[in-house]
Amino acid sequence: MRARLIAAVVSTVLTVTSASATEIISDDVGGKMQDYTTHFRQVRDSGEPVVIAGTCVSACTMVLGLVPSDRICATHNAVLGFHAAWMFDDSGKRVVSASGTQDLMQTYPASVRAWIARRGGLTPKMMYLRGRDLAAIVAPCSRTASVSRAKRFGGVHQVGDTNTPRASFGRR
Numbered sequence: 001m002r003a004r005l006i007a008a009v010v011s012t013v014l015t016v017t018s019a020s021a022t023e024i025i026s027d028d029v030g031g032k033m034q035d036y037t038t039h040f041r042q043v044r045d046s047g048e049p050v051v052i053a054g055t056c057v058s059a060c061t062m063v064l065g066l067v068p069s070d071r072i073c074a075t076h077n078a079v080l081g082f083h084a085a086w087m088f089d090d091s092g093k094r095v096v097s098a099s100g101t102q103d104l105m106q107t108y109p110a111s112v113r114a115w116i117a118r119r120g121g122l123t124p125k126m127m128y129l130r131g132r133d134l135a136a137i138v139a140p141c142s143r144t145a146s147v148s149r150a151k152r153f154g155g156v157h158q159v160g161d162t163n164t165p166r167a168s169f170g171r172r
Contacts, residue, residue: 026055037066073140
């Protein structure tokens with residue numbers, strides 16, 4: 001059923017040439033900011049469009065500043081979640097990373113920064129962007145086009161360097 005839903009979204013969202021793919025974001029819980037920066041720069045450089053078709057939280061939201069806005073759209077199911085970046089301290093405890101949070105904020109376009117500022121700024125508590133507020137920032141996806149092929153990124157929690165700032169409060 002889930003595969004059918006994603007296939008339906010893919011087949012009705014964007015027009016893409018056969019030489020490119022569409023990046024579909026759904027159920028993405030984030031991870032290391034560095035990994036997402038690398039990935040979304042590759043997406044930007046490839047010219048691939050991005051469809052936010054479900055949950056995109058934490059470092060996943062960096063897509064908004066790393067891929068041109070005219071190549072991103074959001075379905076009615078899209079939900080973006082934002083919070084302060086964090087890292088592990090010497091004792092293994094999660095602590096807010098002020099520099100990571102500043103880097104994260106600098107990644108976002110002005111409209112996202114303004115939305116976050118109106119809600120008091122990034123904190124360890126998740127804040128969600130959806131519905132009309134999301135549609136004011138990210139273009140809603142068109143339902144009249146087709147896609148040749150799609151690929152997904154995210155949903156995999158990467159473990160490794162524990163001192164790299166993360167925008168995820170998921171498992172280690």
